[in-house]
Each structure stands twice: as C-alpha cells, then as structure tokens.
Amino acid sequence: MRIALDAMGGDYGPEELTRGALLAVKQTGLQITLVGNQPVLQAHLDSMYSGASGESDIQIVHASEVVEMGESPVDAIRKKKDSSVMVAFDLVRQGQADAAVSAGNSGATMAAAVRKLGRMEHVSRPGIASIFPTLKKPVVMMDVGANVDCRPQHLFQFAVMASAFSHVFDIERPRIGLLSIGEEVGKGNLLVKETYTRLAASSLNFVGNVEGRDVFQGNVDVIVCDGFVGNICLKLSEGLASAAMQMVKDEIMKSTAAKIGYFLARPAFRAFARRVDYAEYGGAPLLGVNGIGIICHGKSSAEAIKNAILEAVKMVDKKVNQRIVLGLAANALDEETMD
Amino acid sequence: MRIALDAMGGDYGPEELTRGALLAVKQTGLQITLVGNQPVLQAHLDSMYSGASGESDIQIVHASEVVEMGESPVDAIRKKKDSSVMVAFDLVRQGQADAAVSAGNSGATMAAAVRKLGRMEHVSRPGIASIFPTLKKPVVMMDVGANVDCRPQHLFQFAVMASAFSHVFDIERPRIGLLSIGEEVGKGNLLVKETYTRLAASSLNFVGNVEGRDVFQGNVDVIVCDGFVGNICLKLSEGLASAAMQMVKDEIMKSTAAKIGYFLARPAFRAFARRVDYAEYGGAPLLGVNGIGIICHGKSSAEAIKNAILEAVKMVDKKVNQRIVLGLAANALDEETMD
Structure with a gap:
C-alpha cells in the first residue's frame, strides 16, 4: 500500500x-x-x-x-x-x-x-467526519464543517458514511445518534425532525436523538449533525479542554502543596491528555x-x-469506501421501491 | 424586594x-x-x-x-x-x-x-440566556434552547437582550460575538450571514463572528446563536466537563503516587470546580x-x-428589563427610519 x-x-x-x-x-x-x-x-x-x-x-x-x-x-x-x-x-x-x-x-x-x-455515486454532499474521545470507544461525528446548510437527505447520507467509517474501530453495526436538544422524538429543529423520520424508517442502526451531554459518554458510535453544528461542537470541545487546563494550572500555581501534588499526579494527567488528544486518533476523514x-x-x-x-x-x-457505495446504493433502492 | x-x-x-x-x-x-x-x-x-x-x-x-x-x-x-x-x-x-x-x-x-x-413590546421571541465561565469574566450566551428555528431578527433581539443582562456583571458596553464557524465575514450558515449584516449595521457593540473555541476565552461578553446550537453548546460543555473529570479520576486511581498527588492538589481542583460550576453564577435568565x-x-x-x-x-x-425595552425601541426607530 x-x-x-x-x-x-x-x-x-x-x-x-x-x-x-x-x-x-x-x-x-x-x-x-x-x-x-x-x-x-x-x-x-x-x-x-x-x-x-x-x-x-x-x-x-x-x-x-x-x-x-x-x-x-x-x-x-x-x-x-x-x-x-x-x-x-x-x-x-x-x-x-x-x-x-x-x-x-x-x-x-x-x-x-x-x-x-x-x-x-448517490452522494449529494461529501463531508468531514471527526473522531471524539469518549468514556468508552471513540465516537465519529459527521459533518464537522464541510456543509453548513443541510437538508435531511444530507444528514441521512452522513449517517451512512460515518457508519461505514466506524469499521476502522472494528465496530460492525454502529449505533447512530442524531444530535438534538432532547432525546424524545419530536425534539429539535425542523432539519432534525425530518432527518429523524428518515433515519427511523431506514435499515440503519438508528438509536434516536442524542444530546450534547451524550457526546462523550460513548453510548453511540456515530453522531449525525449538520456541518455548522458539528464544527462548533468540535471547536467548543477543543476550546473548553484548553481553557480548563489553563484554569487548573492557575489554581495549582497558588499553593506549594498543590504544585507538589500536581508533580506526583503528573503521569495520570499526561495519560488523560493522551486520551483526549485528537492526534492519538489520526485525522478527520473526508467521506x-x-x-x-x-x-x-x-x-x-x-x-x-x-x-x-x-x-x-x-x-x-x-474497505470503508466500498461500504459507503453499498450502503447508499441499498438506500437508493429502498427509496425507489417506496415511490 | x-x-x-x-x-x-x-x-x-x-x-x-x-x-x-x-x-x-x-x-x-x-x-x-x-x-x-x-x-x-x-x-x-x-x-x-x-x-x-x-x-x-x-x-x-x-x-x-x-x-x-x-x-x-x-x-x-x-x-x-x-x-x-x-x-x-x-x-x-x-x-x-x-x-x-x-x-x-x-x-x-x-x-x-x-x-x-x-x-x-418589540420582542418576537423571548429566550433563555446562559452564563458560561471563561478565563476572564463570564460570558452570556443566548438563546440556549427556547427557540430552535430562528430568523435573523430573532438573533438580533437576543443580542439586545443578552447585552442588557450583561449589566448584572457590571459590564457597561458589552462586546457581542456571533457564534459561527470562522471569524471572517461571510463564514457561517445562511442565518448567521444575514444576522451578521444586521448586527454590523446597528449601534450595538458587535465585534464579529466568534468560533466554538473562543467561547471560554472571555474576549466577548455576549455570544449570540439560535436555541438549537446554544442548547447543544451548553450540554456539550457540561458533558465534556463531567467526562473529563471521570477520565482524570480513572487515571489517578491507577497509581498510589498519583492518588497522594491528587490529595495534595485537591484544594486547587476544588477551586477549579467552583470556577466552572454553573451554580456559582445562579441560573439562566428568561429574557x-x-x-x-x-x-x-x-x-x-x-x-x-x-x-x-x-x-x-x-x-x-x-434594570435589565427597562434596558431591553429601550434597546429594542431604539432599534425599532432605526428600522422605521431606514424604511
């Protein structure tokens, strides 16, 4: 290769x-x-x-x-x-x-x-997926910036593409969550509500809406959202992690005992930093x-x-790309049959 | 009172x-x-x-x-x-x-x-503001969940209302940022682009787009977004903070030196936790x-x-509400004059 x-x-x-x-x-x-x-x-x-x-x-x-x-x-x-x-x-x-x-x-x-x-073929909008660390396996979020104004079929295709990508983490049948502001059906903006219906009717392993607080829990393998929301999530997470690190350092510098304590606990903090470091996971795949x-x-x-x-x-x-082709072709057949 | x-x-x-x-x-x-x-x-x-x-x-x-x-x-x-x-x-x-x-x-x-x-009067959509801790003064984000599908005038009004609320932090002329996916004019989805034009033409202290990573920097006092995006930011931040805390604890529990270190540094961590705790700031005002x-x-x-x-x-x-009334009345006059 x-x-x-x-x-x-x-x-x-x-x-x-x-x-x-x-x-x-x-x-x-x-x-x-x-x-x-x-x-x-x-x-x-x-x-x-x-x-x-x-x-x-x-x-x-x-x-x-x-x-x-x-x-x-x-x-x-x-x-x-x-x-x-x-x-x-x-x-x-x-x-x-x-x-x-x-x-x-x-x-x-x-x-x-x-x-x-x-x-x-069958892809309306290529997009960018991003890998987020969680308490369990990493989760794949898509789209994170390529498509800021989306329609339901775009989000649906992101679900198919990100699911195919999940195979790099040896996940066979990824659980797909739709990013929204409440778990119940009917919660969310118009885009999310329409996408929900489409995902629920498909053969994908759609588990429903997930909220912002669920992103890092690792209870789903794929999170679908438009590129505007996804990009904000990505950068907000980076920004919060770095601001929190700064705040902790500020507090530690105020006392000698805390400085010694931090020194002793440093390997643990380094292990944590590695766990949340994007670099550990590679980059963002273009799908x-x-x-x-x-x-x-x-x-x-x-x-x-x-x-x-x-x-x-x-x-x-x-064979991520071959999986995407098959997934979208199967969906196209479903849609033709429904017509 | x-x-x-x-x-x-x-x-x-x-x-x-x-x-x-x-x-x-x-x-x-x-x-x-x-x-x-x-x-x-x-x-x-x-x-x-x-x-x-x-x-x-x-x-x-x-x-x-x-x-x-x-x-x-x-x-x-x-x-x-x-x-x-x-x-x-x-x-x-x-x-x-x-x-x-x-x-x-x-x-x-x-x-x-x-x-x-x-x-x-003059308010199309009441909303919910939320206070985020930053490296400097707290920042007020609006809307964080009341209005999931917004038009530019709604976001504009959120800017006026959240600015009025900023006075509780003794901020006289709050700097307003518009949440987007790039700092340059023209970055963002359709809603953001139209809102940008409206804010830039107003007498508000609008400083331009801000990105997800800027939220915790404290370089603006107000961040404007629709309630879908704002709610996801709010819950993502909560979720990330709690997941990070859990990951750090997991790592610390793996070594005795780290446990002792954590014990010594605990006051610093508690001070940090207070600094990021929503409870320190009260609640989310309905504006x-x-x-x-x-x-x-x-x-x-x-x-x-x-x-x-x-x-x-x-x-x-x-006098937050009186400030909102005045702010929106002044804007209504501006709009009538422009017609």
Missing part, C-alpha cells in the same frame, strides 16, 4: 511531516510518497536517514506550489494546480497512491479531494469522494501524522 | 429549595415567598428555623399542583393552573413579587413566564417577558438556589 502525504502543509512545516512519514514506515510495511518541494524534502529525508529497514520505502514527488493556511480554498485550488495538496490527490486519482493525507488548509484539502476524485483523504489538524506533530497515515491504511483495509 | 421561589421543582425537592431561600435572606435584606405545598413547606421552614434575623422574611403561598420534570410544558401549564410555577409567576404578574425563580421543568417555567407575564424569571438547573443545590435568587435581585437592581 502507498500513502501520499502533503509534506508542505501544517503549522510545523516539512521537517515534522517527514518525520511523521518515517515513523509510519518504520511501524508498518507501508510505502509513502512525500509530495512537495523536492530539494527541501530530500534534505530532510537525508538528515533523518538512519539506514533502518523501511526507510527506502519513502519516495518524493515534486510539487512547485503550496496552499497557505489563510487562502480561499476555491481560489487556491483553481490557481495552484501544482500545489502539494493537489498533486497528492492527483496521485490517488491516478492510482499511484491509495490515500492522501494533509495537515494544510482544511478547506483546500476538501476542495482538492472533490476536484480530483469526484463525488461518489463521499472516490478515494481516501484525511485532513489533519494544522498543529499535527510527527506522531499525529503517523497516526493519520495508519488511519488511512485502516480505511483501505476495512 | 420580594422574590417568589417555586419551592416544589428541582431534583432535590422542597427541603433543599427552602434551605436555599434561607441562605439568601440571611445574606441580604430580602423577602422571599415560597410557593408550593403549604404544610410541607411550613414543616421544612419550622425545622430549619433558628431565630436568626431575616428568617421571618420568608412567607409561603400555597399551590396545590406540581409540574413534573417529564411533563409536556404546554400541556402542563394548561392543565395545572394551580401549579407552583404558575402561581409563582402569577405573583410577579400581580406585582406581589419582583421576580420568580424555578428549578423545575425548564420548558414549563418558560411557558408559565410567557403565559403569565406576556412578551415585551423578553414583562417580568423577571430565572430557570435553575434541576440539580441545583441550596447554594445554587441562593445564587439564582441574588441574580434575580441584581436583574431588578440593574
């Missing part, structure tokens, strides 16, 4: 991304194509080369441009046809890579994937395009990049 | 609520009317009576019915006209109380307030009705009830 890594995107630059690629090849029998500025990437690769097995499985494909973080995604992919993210997805399109991973401009990554790979793409956080460390690459491998192994 | 307390609602029952009322009268020169089952409340009051000054400032008004937590709000207030929450708001309507506080069924509290007090009402969390302790009562007092003192 070969994964294309956009080696120019991300807040920490090509060196950190190259290191992530090396971690991934060392851990598995994988081949990786670094896409970006050839001389820069070759220099990083040479400086890290230790002769360990697997390192020769990394190749470089040159791309002359880079999409910057602040650029308009639509403009960027139109103007920068030779950008690292466009070239990475082109490798997937040509069958020269099985998946592409990028920690660059998220909107541009999404746009490049749709442009190069195209939407899957609904004819190929596999993973969007990583801009602040992804080498470790996070490695996990995203392994996640892409798992998506290939678990 | 006299505050009516629905002494039957809430998960901990009349005894805890009565205790909260006593805490409030002891702290201030306030008068409180407990509304509910007279013999039950009298018995609780007698058992707590210590002869301390102020305790005689509590009176009881009988109400023969109670709205249960699971009941449909609309049905409940139609059928149970003599319920404690209806009687409490009737006291406000008659001028026998300056505000009502309830920890019972939130929907029924909202419905009782609207039914008994009526909507303010847009002709009178003052506060909705408390069902799990409100006596301390939380006391804080909600003090919050109601502050709303009266700071």
Whole structure:
C-alpha cells in the first residue's frame, strides 16, 4: 500500500511531516510518497536517514506550489494546480497512491479531494467526519464543517458514511445518534425532525436523538449533525479542554502543596491528555469522494501524522469506501421501491 | 424586594429549595415567598428555623399542583393552573413579587413566564440566556434552547437582550460575538450571514463572528446563536466537563503516587470546580417577558438556589428589563427610519 502525504502543509512545516512519514514506515510495511518541494524534502529525508529497514520505502514527488493556511480554498485550488495538496490527490486519482493525507488548509484539502476524485455515486454532499474521545470507544461525528446548510437527505447520507467509517474501530453495526436538544422524538429543529423520520424508517442502526451531554459518554458510535453544528461542537470541545487546563494550572500555581501534588499526579494527567488528544486518533476523514483523504489538524506533530497515515491504511483495509457505495446504493433502492 | 421561589421543582425537592431561600435572606435584606405545598413547606421552614434575623422574611403561598420534570410544558401549564410555577409567576404578574425563580421543568417555567407575564413590546421571541465561565469574566450566551428555528431578527433581539443582562456583571458596553464557524465575514450558515449584516449595521457593540473555541476565552461578553446550537453548546460543555473529570479520576486511581498527588492538589481542583460550576453564577435568565424569571438547573443545590435568587435581585437592581425595552425601541426607530 502507498500513502501520499502533503509534506508542505501544517503549522510545523516539512521537517515534522517527514518525520511523521518515517515513523509510519518504520511501524508498518507501508510505502509513502512525500509530495512537495523536492530539494527541501530530500534534505530532510537525508538528515533523518538512519539506514533502518523501511526507510527506502519513502519516495518524493515534486510539487512547485503550496496552499497557505489563510487562502480561499476555491481560489487556491483553481490557481495552484501544482500545489502539494493537489498533486497528492492527483496521485490517488491516478492510482499511484491509495490515500492522501494533509495537515494544510482544511478547506483546500476538501476542495482538492472533490476536484480530483469526484463525488461518489448517490452522494449529494461529501463531508468531514471527526473522531471524539469518549468514556468508552471513540465516537465519529459527521459533518464537522464541510456543509453548513443541510437538508435531511444530507444528514441521512452522513449517517451512512460515518457508519461505514466506524469499521476502522472494528465496530460492525454502529449505533447512530442524531444530535438534538432532547432525546424524545419530536425534539429539535425542523432539519432534525425530518432527518429523524428518515433515519427511523431506514435499515440503519438508528438509536434516536442524542444530546450534547451524550457526546462523550460513548453510548453511540456515530453522531449525525449538520456541518455548522458539528464544527462548533468540535471547536467548543477543543476550546473548553484548553481553557480548563489553563484554569487548573492557575489554581495549582497558588499553593506549594498543590504544585507538589500536581508533580506526583503528573503521569495520570499526561495519560488523560493522551486520551483526549485528537492526534492519538489520526485525522478527520473526508467521506463521499472516490478515494481516501484525511485532513489533519494544522498543529499535527510527527506522531499525529503517523497516526493519520495508519488511519488511512485502516480505511483501505476495512474497505470503508466500498461500504459507503453499498450502503447508499441499498438506500437508493429502498427509496425507489417506496415511490 | 420580594422574590417568589417555586419551592416544589428541582431534583432535590422542597427541603433543599427552602434551605436555599434561607441562605439568601440571611445574606441580604430580602423577602422571599415560597410557593408550593403549604404544610410541607411550613414543616421544612419550622425545622430549619433558628431565630436568626431575616428568617421571618420568608412567607409561603400555597399551590396545590406540581409540574413534573417529564411533563409536556404546554400541556402542563394548561392543565395545572394551580401549579407552583404558575402561581409563582402569577405573583410577579400581580406585582406581589419582583421576580420568580424555578428549578423545575425548564420548558414549563418558560411557558408559565410567557403565559403569565406576556412578551415585551418589540420582542418576537423571548429566550433563555446562559452564563458560561471563561478565563476572564463570564460570558452570556443566548438563546440556549427556547427557540430552535430562528430568523435573523430573532438573533438580533437576543443580542439586545443578552447585552442588557450583561449589566448584572457590571459590564457597561458589552462586546457581542456571533457564534459561527470562522471569524471572517461571510463564514457561517445562511442565518448567521444575514444576522451578521444586521448586527454590523446597528449601534450595538458587535465585534464579529466568534468560533466554538473562543467561547471560554472571555474576549466577548455576549455570544449570540439560535436555541438549537446554544442548547447543544451548553450540554456539550457540561458533558465534556463531567467526562473529563471521570477520565482524570480513572487515571489517578491507577497509581498510589498519583492518588497522594491528587490529595495534595485537591484544594486547587476544588477551586477549579467552583470556577466552572454553573451554580456559582445562579441560573439562566428568561429574557423578553414583562417580568423577571430565572430557570435553575434541576440539580441545583441550596447554594445554587441562593445564587439564582441574588441574580434575580441584581436583574431588578440593574434594570435589565427597562434596558431591553429601550434597546429594542431604539432599534425599532432605526428600522422605521431606514424604511
């Protein structure tokens, strides 16, 4: 298997991304194509080369441009046809890579994937799923930002796509919850009420509405929402975690006993931080395009990049896209029969 | 000043609520009317009576019915006209109380307030504001659940109402943020984009879009959103805080050093927990009705009830409702002039 890594995107630059690629090849029998500025990437690769097995499985494909973080995604992919993210997805399109991973401009990554790979049959709107840690298994939320104004059929398709993705966590028949403001049928806005009816009538394993407080309980495997709500949930969670950490530190700094206590308990806090760290879970998969793409956080460390690459491998192994095709085709048949 | 307390609602029952009322009268020169089952409340009051000054400032008004937590709000207030929450708001309507506080069924509290007090002039949709702790001053988010499908003018009015409420935190010219999925103009769903234009054209202190991660930073004083999104934010925050606490405890229990460390640092953690505890801030004010009402969390302790009562007092003192009337009247004039 070969994964294309956009080696120019991300807040920490090509060196950190190259290191992530090396971690991934060392851990598995994988081949990786670094896409970006050839001389820069070759220099990083040479400086890290230790002769360990697997390192020769990394190749470089040159791309002359880079999409910057602040650029308009639509403009960027139109103007920068030779950008690292466009070239990475082109490798997937040509069958020269099985998946592409990028920690660059998220909107541009999404746009490049749709442009190069195209939407899957029966998919109205490709979207982005995100993995949330919970008290039990991780939960997959979709959409988290690609589609801000949705109709019920979009949310329905997110349910099918996110369920297929759940197989990377070895979940065979994922429980699907619809994000709303009360558990009872009939609670929620118009979009949620109509989506509820559609999900309840389907053969999916729909368990009903879930509330904001249920997200971290782990009692469902998939949570469906529109991209506006999902993106706010994602960023609110990140913001709350970081503000809480700051508040705890402020309080601890006020007393010597607390400082000593914190020192003793630090391994536990580190274990907790790892448990809630997005990097542990890889990146956010792009679902609904004819190929596999993973969007990583801009602040992804080498470790996070490695996990995203392994996640892409798992998506290939678990045949996530084939499952989406089948799921949506079955639903299309159901709908035709109902007519 | 006299505050009516629905002494039957809430998960901990009349005894805890009565205790909260006593805490409030002891702290201030306030008068409180407990509304509910007279013999039950009298018995609780007698058992707590210590002869301390102020305790005689509590009176009881009988109400023969109670709205249960699971009941449909609309049905409940139609059928149970003599319920404690209806009687409490009737006291406000008659001028026998300056505000009502309830920890019972939130929907029924909202419905009782609207039914008994009526909507303010120029208010299309009364709503519920909620107070979020941040790294700096608390932030007021509105709406958090009363209005799930909104139009731009509703969000605009929430901005005016929540700004008026901010005066209870001694904020003179609150900075208003619009909850969206990117800070730039043009980011967000249709509702947000239209609301942005309206807020930017007004004389309000509108600072632009804010993202989920900004909620806890304290760089704005008011965050405006529809009730669907706001309710999900509120419950997601509660759920994340409680899940994180559980995860930290799980990790600490795995090592003796961590347990000792946690014991030493416990005062710091308690201080943190107080800082993020909704109960410290009182309850969620109902804004847009002709009178003052506060909705408390069902799990409100006596301390939380006391804080909600003090919050109601502050709303009266700071003339929050008069500010809302003026703010909306000024906006109505602006709109007429524009026509």
